[in-house]
Amino acid sequence: xxxxxxxxxxxxxxxxxxxxxxxxxxxxxxxxxxxxxxxxxxxxxxxxxxxxxxxxxxxxxxxxxxxxxxxxxxxxxxxxxxxxxxxxxxxxxxxxxxxxxxxxxxxxxxxxxxxxxxxxxxxxxxxxxxxxxxxxxxxxxxxxxxxxxxxxxxxxxxxxxxxxxxxxxxxxxxxxxxxxxxxxxxxxxxxxxxxxxxxxxxxxxxxxxxxxxxxxxxxxxxxxxxxxxxxxxxxxxxxxxxxxxxxxxxxxxxxxxxxxxxxxxxxxxxxxxxxxxxxxxxxxxxxxxxxxxxxxxxxxxxxxxxxxxxxxxxxxxxxxxxxxxxxxxxxxxxxxxxxxxxxxxxxxxxxxxxxxxxxxxxxxxxxxxxxxxxxxxxxxxxxxxxxxxxxxxxxxxxxxxxxxxxxxxxxxxxxxxxxxxxxxxxxxxxxxxxxxxxxxxxxxxxxxxxxxxxxxxxxxxxxxxxxxxxxxxxxxxxxxxxxxx
Amino acid sequence: xxxxxxxxxxxxxxxxxxxxxxxxxxxxxxxxxxxxxxxxxxxxxxxxxxxxxxxxxxxxxxxxxxxxxxxxxxxxxxxxxxxxxxxxxxxxxxxxxxxxxxxxxxxxxxxxxxxxxxxxxxxxxxxxxxxxxxxxxxxxxxxxxxxxxxxxxxxxxxxxxxxxxxxxxxxxxxxxxxxxxxxxxxxxxxxxxxxxxxxxxxxxxxxxxxxxxxxxxxxxxxxxxxxxxxxxxxxxxxxxxxxxxxxxxxxxxxxxxxxxxxxxxxxxxxxxxxxxxxxxxxxxxxxxxxxx
Numbered sequence: 001x002x003x004x005x006x007x008x009x010x011x012x013x014x015x016x017x018x019x020x021x022x023x024x025x026x027x028x029x030x031x032x033x034x035x036x037x038x039x040x041x042x043x044x045x046x047x048x049x050x051x052x053x054x055x056x057x058x059x060x061x062x063x064x065x066x067x068x069x070x071x072x073x074x075x076x077x078x079x080x081x082x083x084x085x086x087x088x089x090x091x092x093x094x095x096x097x098x099x100x101x102x103x104x105x106x107x108x109x110x111x112x113x114x115x116x117x118x119x120x121x122x123x124x125x126x127x128x129x130x131x132x133x134x135x136x137x138x139x140x141x142x143x144x145x146x147x148x149x150x151x152x153x154x155x156x157x158x159x160x161x162x163x164x165x166x167x168x169x170x171x172x173x174x175x176x177x178x179x180x181x182x183x184x185x186x187x188x189x190x191x192x193x194x195x196x197x198x199x200x201x202x203x204x205x206x207x208x209x210x211x212x213x214x215x216x217x218x219x220x221x222x223x224x225x226x227x228x229x230x231x232x233x234x235x236x237x238x239x240x241x242x243x244x245x246x247x248x249x250x251x252x253x254x255x256x257x258x259x260x261x262x263x264x265x266x267x268x269x270x271x272x273x274x275x276x277x278x279x280x281x282x283x284x285x286x287x288x289x290x291x292x293x294x295x296x297x298x299x300x301x302x303x304x305x306x307x308x309x310x311x312x313x314x315x316x317x318x319x320x321x322x323x324x325x326x327x328x329x330x331x332x333x334x335x336x337x338x339x340x341x342x343x344x345x346x347x348x349x350x351x352x353x354x355x356x357x358x359x360x361x362x363x364x365x366x367x368x369x370x371x372x373x374x375x376x377x378x379x380x381x382x383x384x385x386x387x388x389x390x391x392x393x394x395x396x397x398x399x400x401x402x403x404x405x406x407x408x409x410x411x412x413x414x415x416x417x418x419x420x421x422x423x424x425x426x427x428x429x430x431x432x433x434x435x436x437x438x439x440x441x442x443x444x445x446x447x448x449x450x451x452x453x454x455x456x457x458x459x460x461x462x463x464x465x466x467x468x469x470x471x472x473x474x475x476x477x478x479x480x481x482x483x484x485x
Numbered sequence: 486x487x488x489x490x491x492x493x494x495x496x497x498x499x500x501x502x503x504x505x506x507x508x509x510x511x512x513x514x515x516x517x518x519x520x521x522x523x524x525x526x527x528x529x530x531x532x533x534x535x536x537x538x539x540x541x542x543x544x545x546x547x548x549x550x551x552x553x554x555x556x557x558x559x560x561x562x563x564x565x566x567x568x569x570x571x572x573x574x575x576x577x578x579x580x581x582x583x584x585x586x587x588x589x590x591x592x593x594x595x596x597x598x599x600x601x602x603x604x605x606x607x608x609x610x611x612x613x614x615x616x617x618x619x620x621x622x623x624x625x626x627x628x629x630x631x632x633x634x635x636x637x638x639x640x641x642x643x644x645x646x647x648x649x650x651x652x653x654x655x656x657x658x659x660x661x662x663x664x665x666x667x668x669x670x671x672x673x674x675x676x677x678x679x680x681x682x683x684x685x686x687x688x689x690x691x692x693x694x695x696x697x698x699x700x701x702x703x704x705x706x707x708x709x710x711x712x713x714x715x716x717x718x719x720x721x722x723x724x725x726x727x728x729x730x731x732x733x734x735x736x737x738x739x740x741x742x743x744x745x746x747x748x749x750x751x752x753x754x755x756x757x758x759x760x761x762x763x764x765x766x767x768x769x770x771x772x773x774x775x776x777x
Contacts, residue, residue, distance in 0.1 A: 010574040091693035130774070251667065324656075325656060326657065328656050328657040329603055329655065329657035329658065330654050331655075332651060332652060332655040332657070332658065333635065335651055336637055336648055336651060336652075339644075339647070339648075340637065340639060340640075340644060340648065341637075344636050344637060344638045344639065345635065345636075346635070346636050346637075347632075347634070347635055347636070347637075348619070348621035348623070348624075348631045348634060348636065349621070350621060350631075356620075356622075359621075359622055360620060360621035360622055360631075361638060362618075365635055373632050375621070375625075375630070375631050375632055378622065379625065382625075387622075389626045390620055390622040390623040390626065391559070391619035391620060391623055392559050392562055392563055392566070392619065392620060392623045392624075392627065393559050393616055393618065393619060393620060394564060394617050394618060394619075394620035396613070396614055396617060397620070421556070426713070426714075427714060427722065427723050428672070428723075429722050429723055441750060451712070451723055453713070453714055453723050455710045455713070456713070457710075457711035457713035457714070457727065457729075458556055458557065458711050459559070459711065459723060482617060482620060483558070483559035483616065483617060484559060484723075484726070485559045485560040485562065485563035485564075485711060485726040485727075485728065
């Protein structure tokens with residue numbers, strides 16, 4: 001694999017055959033070509049590398065929720081507290097390596113007390129260093145080269161110039177001259193590798209507050225099995241959620257395929273939910289909507305149900321009447337949202353704007369509570385400003401109308417053509433002038449709205465953008481904006 | 486089967502026998518299977534129209550509305566929302582209207598459950614692009630609070646149908662309106678919706694963007710167009726929504742054509758009395774046309 005570093009085409013990685021020929025990463029391509037003219041050079045693809053790394057990290061998510069990507073070629077797992085689930089640290093590492101081998105990847109793994117030490121051991125250590133998880137950090141790190149400390153290239157080069165090549169060379173040097181000459185960064189990295197300073201791991205995915213998972217000896221592939229599993233996991237979550245007085249607002253089901261791919265399916269709810277049956281029903285809709293997108297391949301061998309967002313959900317008595325209705329409606333909204341998509345099920349909300357297309361908006365019904373609709377404020381505004389009746393249907397975008405003929409320049413059109421049909425205006429009301437957003441650069445001109453009716457009784461809401469008196473601008477244009485009945 | 490056994494038995498009293506058979510037929514058809522079993526009646530608040538409907542529209546049944554043509558979808562939308570306003574508002578129609586109708590026909594028109602105040606409007610994406618989406622600030626003017634409306638956008642007709650069926654089964658919903666183009670909806674689909682409507686308490690309304698004459702399980706079918714404002718008022722501006730409503734199929738009674746205005750304050754349809762003479766007559770059963 002070849003890539004450009006500075007002005008030079010360098011070998012970035014070599015396969016086994018090339019290694020046998022004496023090539024190594026870091027060699028200039030021209031030099032390598034001179035040695036072996038038949039060399040096959042493949043340009044690097046950083047995006048693909050990043051995607052692959054991400055996919056591998058996804059696979060590793062099965063061991064612990066705390067997984068971080070360490071570009072360009074590393075993955076960090078915080079296995080504190082979960083190693084025993086796999087029979088111990090050693091077993092976990094062996095399992096991980098075996099899985100990587102199955103995927104056709106060669107990997108090195110090391111376990112250590114901190115990120116610095118683990119990274120150094122995995123990247124630069126020999127078999128013995130990697131295996132020795134509990135040994136004293138100083139002893140393990142001493143023979144490793146300085147790049148193991150994750151230092152910038154310039155620092156490594158500067159250290160090499162004064163003859164410091166291994167970690168052991170700087171371990172016992174006085175600290176203040178080192179910091180003065182090579183920067184405080186060097187000492188910090190050294191401290192981190194030695195475990196003197198803590199380094200937090202930033203997981204690539206947020207850690208969900210509630211998780212239940214189940215692994216299968218025999219992979220499952222059928223939809224019914226997956227759903228049954230969802231219900232069992234949800235029942236387990238319910239116990240925890242009830243104990244904490246919480247309910248799920250957003251749930252994610254992660255299905256780990258045997259070949260390493262991970263399928264994630266998320267559903268949202270409009271009120272805190274913990275009833276396993278209801279959770280299952282949501283996933284039924286989601287799976288039906290996804291259809292073939294969930295490709296089980298050779299089956300899933302681990303399923304994990306996580307609550308991504310939880311909210312407090314007081315235990316309440318379901319009483320008769322409106323309360324029950326509200327629950328029923330929320331269930332319906334959840335089902336529709338799960339199947340059709342969250343953004344497709346919406347409620348109309350009033351916005352604080354005088355520009356007609358901005359005055360109302362659709363907001364996902366799951367995301368909103370009744371208090372936020374804002375229509376009361378709109379009604380007060382309408383009463384005060386004496387707004388005219390608005391059209392029942394507003395076009396997605398104002399559509400230009402042609403052949404407009406108006407008796408007086410500022411008056412309503414007597415005739416216009418919209419969507420190829422010519423309309424003769426019989427009656428008109430207006431104008432209602434709505435000023436553009438004058439405070440903004442692209443606010444647009446003022447609009448004069450007219451409510452007109454044509455010979456067939458069709459009623460339209462159309463406007464003229466711009467005024468005739470303003471000769472400096474281009475002549476006004478007419479638009480169709482809405483339809484009345 | 487029960488019918489087989491009965492047909493072989495001797496018939497003693499024809500009247501009692503026929504009565505028995507009717508009951509069995511009713512049981513076989515199940516709820517909502519036929520006229521008469523579509524829940525409480527939803528009166529439109531106008532004696533002439535309610536008379537033709539035998540009291541009103543079945544309020545847990547499936548009905549169809551078609552816009553007379555694509556450009557008149559707004560008129561059909563007003564009709565649909567007006568029905569929704571009548572169905573879901575807590576206030577009842579003034580008693581004077583009920584009294585002015587023939588007695589006996591309006592027993593069922595009184596009680597609509599107080600719950601189920603929500604209206605669900607499901608529309609196909611293509612229709613939204615073509616005809617625009619419902620505009621919140623206008624809804625109060627029709628008499629329906631925007632807070633009570635939930636809008637659903639669906640990519641395909643079959644998703645509209647699925648969502649309608651789900652919504653019809655929900656008790657909290659009073660009205661389900663599904664807006665789609667009149668294409669590819671077979672009788673099985675409308676039958677499913679009719680059954681779902683009968684099982685729940687909501688009125689199901691299919692809103693076609695153009696007339697459609699495919700067979701359907703709906704109880705009534707309307708073609709709604711725009712009507713001109715009265716000439717007398719020329720120069721006096723544009724009045725309330727004015728519709729030409731044609732009832733082109735009615736399982737429970739005669740057909741009819743009316744020009745109506747929607748009075749959003751009193752929430753009822755009013756015949757446009759000062760209009761030009763009647764629009765065209767119902768074409769298929771002229772002898773049963775109800776003339777306003």
